[in-house]
Amino acid sequence: MVLIADILEAEETYKDSILEDKQRELLSAKLGLWSRIPSEIKASWEKKILCFLDLFPFVETSDDFPSEDIKLLVAAEAALLVTKRSFEDYRFLRSIYVWENQIPRQPQAHGMASMREVHLSWKYLEKTIGHGDDGKNLVLHEFAHVIDFSDDGKAQSIPVPKTSKDFKFWENLIAEMHTRIVNAHSAGIEFPVRSYAGLQCDKGLTPEIFSCGTSAFFELGESLQKECPDFYDALSKFYRMNPAAWPKSNLR
Numbered sequence: 001m002v003l004i005a006d007i008l009e010a011e012e013t014y015k016d017s018i019l020e021d022k023q024r025e026l027l028s029a030k031l032g033l034w035s036r037i038p039s040e041i042k043a044s045w046e047k048k049i050l051c052f053l054d055l056f057p058f059v060e061t062s063d064d065f066p067s068e069d070i071k072l073l074v075a076a077e078a079a080l081l082v083t084k085r086s087f088e089d090y091r092f093l094r095s096i097y098v099w100e101n102q103i104p105r106q107p108q109a110h111g112m113a114s115m116r117e118v119h120l121s122w123k124y125l126e127k128t129i130g131h132g133d134d135g136k137n138l139v140l141h142e143f144a145h146v147i148d149f150s151d152d153g154k155a156q157s158i159p160v161p162k163t164s165k166d167f168k169f170w171e172n173l174i175a176e177m178h179t180r181i182v183n184a185h186s187a188g189i190e191f192p193v194r195s196y197a198g199l200q201c202d203k204g205l206t207p208e209i210f211s212c213g214t215s216a217f218f219e220l221g222e223s224l225q226k227e228c229p230d231f232y233d234a235l236s237k238f239y240r241m242n243p244a245a246w247p248k249s250n251l252r
């Protein structure tokens with residue numbers, strides 16, 4: 001668990017820091033979202049990236065793997081979710097595993113997340129991290145799960161605790177989104193949130209709507225705003241950003 005004191009110390013340490021030129025060059029070359037982020041957000045984002053690398057450990061899954069470049073790419077997208085929020089969203093996160101090929105014992109999974117761990121397949125991520133406009137961002141998806149877990153230990157797509165005044169709003173919104181996603185994809189209608197979000201249910205809970213919705217929010221913001229304005233507005237207030245107004249990605 002990351003203590004609030006550790007978060008405050010890291011933020012103080014990096015408050016005047018920026019990425020090195022070679023780090024920016026890597027992110028610009030490899031990260032599909034990089035070119036879309038407005039300059040007024042990038043300054044805060046860079047500090048969050050540096051803090052993230054300091055606060056959250058990457059586990060070595062094989063000799064000298066993951067590389068520092070891979071850590072930077074993952075940290076950049078994970079930090080984007082909390083650029084306008086607090087690292088307290090990740091306070092229970094202990095370890096990040098980036099596997100060179102398959103995730104052990106889960107060969108079909110590209111990524112997995114719990115409150116304390118994130119697992120990512122670099123074999124898949126390497127092919128897709130340059131896509132900034134398909135709504136299937138693996139890192140955003142898995143770290144959104146971490147946020148979903150952090151308030152109550154459950155993945156039910158409600159990113160606020162039951163004691164929050166917004167809990168009922170999110171509960172109703174997610175139920176409505178579940179119906180819309182299922183209906184749209186059953187009818188073969190193009191929809192910004194992928195069908196996986198509606199098909200995955202666990203004991204009546206829908207754990208994938210917030211995570212898939214987060215990927216759609218950052219990468220298909222204009223489409224999500226048009227098709228699901230209430231959901232878009234809720235995510236916009238939560239992440240305190242407006243990706244629908246960002247320029248289109250030019251990297252793929």
